[in-house]
Amino acid sequence: MIYPTRRAALIVAAGAPLALIAGSAMAPLWWLGVFWAAVMLLLMALDAMLGAARDRLSLDPVPPLSAAVARPGQIEFTARFAGAAPRSVEARLDAGARLGLAGGTMQAQVHDGVAEVVAAFTPQRRGIATLEALWLRWQGPLGLVWKQKTFALDFNLAVTTDLAWVREEAVRLFARNAMFGTKAQIEVGEGSEFHALRDFQPGMDRRAVDWKQSARHALLLAKEFRTDRNHNVVMALDCGRAMSEPLDGAPRIDRAINGALLLAHACLRSGDRAGFFAFDAAPRLSTGAVGGPNAFAVLQQMAGRIDYSAEETNYTLGLSVLAGELQRRSLIVVFTDFTDPTAAQLMIESVGRLARRHLLMFVVLRDEELEGMIAAEPLEPEDVARAVFAASLRRERDLVISRLRRLGVHIVETSADRIGPAVINSYLDLKRRDLL
Structure with missing residues (x-):
């Protein structure tokens, strides 16, 4: 032309x-x-x-x-x-x-x-x-x-899915501890399984001293425990309409998948088993808890099958099906977002039943745009109305979070770019406190 x-x-x-x-x-x-x-x-x-x-x-x-x-x-x-x-x-x-x-x-x-x-x-x-x-x-x-x-x-x-981000975050978070990965002492740590007695050394936790055995042997002895392993950690991903909306340039579900993959890498690295469960109006994907050298590759492949959805999330059905699939106590990490009060109420009822047997952790992303509307200086009447509406949404969100905490659910509320370190730190804190 x-x-x-x-x-x-x-x-x-x-x-x-x-x-x-x-x-x-x-x-x-x-x-x-x-x-x-x-x-x-x-x-x-x-x-x-x-x-x-x-x-x-x-x-x-x-x-x-x-x-x-x-x-x-x-x-x-x-x-x-x-x-x-x-x-x-x-x-x-x-x-x-x-x-x-x-x-x-x-x-x-x-x-x-x-x-x-x-x-x-x-x-x-x-x-x-x-x-x-x-x-x-x-x-x-x-x-x-x-x-x-x-x-x-x-x-x-x-x-x-942005697997390069997962690799970069994994290297950044775990590289400084890689030197300990080749030593046999990695099996010894804070756990619930007794391993052995050893001489108490300066710097050791005084709560580990076994006073009865120390009195018997006339020597200060301390207990060593094996690090707890082989726990089931299931990442429950809400892929409904609310999670398909964008946040900071990417849908919330993609942010959640990145955080779930990074958490799965940490779980497998520490000897636990990891799995994915995705649901919206009905369950869409379930891998079960997997372990072994090829487990992370399997989870990567399955994460790519999680599609976007325009349907409302059915927490009652999704969490009930998940509870029926789990045969042992597990850590369930739910990546979701709740804005509808009715759906949040149904979710709380389902969580209450699930929390009786399993340990739950909810991961919710902080909406920076919503926070900006609340903090913005009002210049026009529309700005005031927008700020009032945004504040009411945040108030309802905080109410749901407080009710979940009263049920014993651990809450991780973080920004989109910090989701990886936030969920890993919470997971490691639960292991350190021997709650799994």
């Missing part, structure tokens, strides 16, 4: 009033307008002939790509001109809204006939993002015409 540039259109438009003025002054000069337009058409035709040919432009195959929710990425396209080449090109990529392209038109300089076009993106949801077409256009040497060529891509890009 070849069409005029804005410069050419402005030049042609500028000749019209000049021809009108000349024709008004002297009638025989009316032909100046026609002459002006004809000259411009000839110049545009010349510009099109001198510019780089469209049939001599080729596009290299799209390289292998990876994309993760809320993680910025980029796609690099390499366009090659055979023969004459322009100084720069403009590009536009046609892709699905799921990919989250940043900006519209992209600019790229041409060096030695090669143009590197970079399209930045930040995916908003998991799934398949289709790259349909790439448009490239460039100007002739006179800047009067655009030449455009369209490349059909038909490329599918899978947007997955």
Whole structure:
């Protein structure tokens, strides 16, 4: 496709009033307008002939790509001109809204006939993002015409869970303790299973002293315990409508999946068993508690199957099915968000029954946008109404959290970017207190 540039259109438009003025002054000069337009058409035709040919432009195959929710990425396209080449090109990529392209038109300089076009993106949801077409256009040497060529891509890009974030957080949180992983003493720690007696050393906890055995042997002895292992830790993921809404650039459920995967890594690393359970209006996924060297890979694969939902969450059905599947006392970590008072009341009733046998921990994400509405300075009446409504939502949320705490549920309320360290610290604190 070849069409005029804005410069050419402005030049042609500028000749019209000049021809009108000349024709008004002297009638025989009316032909100046026609002459002006004809000259411009000839110049545009010349510009099109001198510019780089469209049939001599080729596009290299799209390289292998990876994309993760809320993680910025980029796609690099390499366009090659055979023969004459322009100084720069403009590009536009046609892709699905799921990919989250940043900006519209992209600019790229041409060096030695090669143009590197970079399209930045930040995916908003998991799934398949289709790259349909790439448009490239460039100007002739006179800047009067655009030449455009369209490349059909038909490329599918899978947007997955942000496993790179999980790996980075795992390295950051556990690398400083990695030196202890190769020592046999890792089996000894704060737990409930007695291991052995040993001589009391300075720095040891005085509560570990066995006074009866010390009196019998006339030597100060302390107890050692084996670190508790093989606990069941189940991550119950609410994937209903409220959890599918975005928070800080990514759906809440994706934030929850990242935190659940990081917690699963910590559980498996400490010798416990981990599992996933996803539910909305009905149970959608259940892996059971798994352990072993391949357990984390299995959980990664199963986490990718958790889909978004537009249905309301049925806590009664979901938690009842989960309770029926668990054959032993387990730590149940529920990733959810509650805004509807009726649904929250039903959830509290279900939690009360579940808490009689199992240990529960709820993970809720703090809504920074809601907090901003409350703290914003009111400048208009709408700001006051917005702040009052936001404060009522937070008040209802705090009421539900306080009722859960009275039932013995442990609450982790954190921001989206701190969900990983927050849930791991709470998990380790429960193990340290021997509550599992």
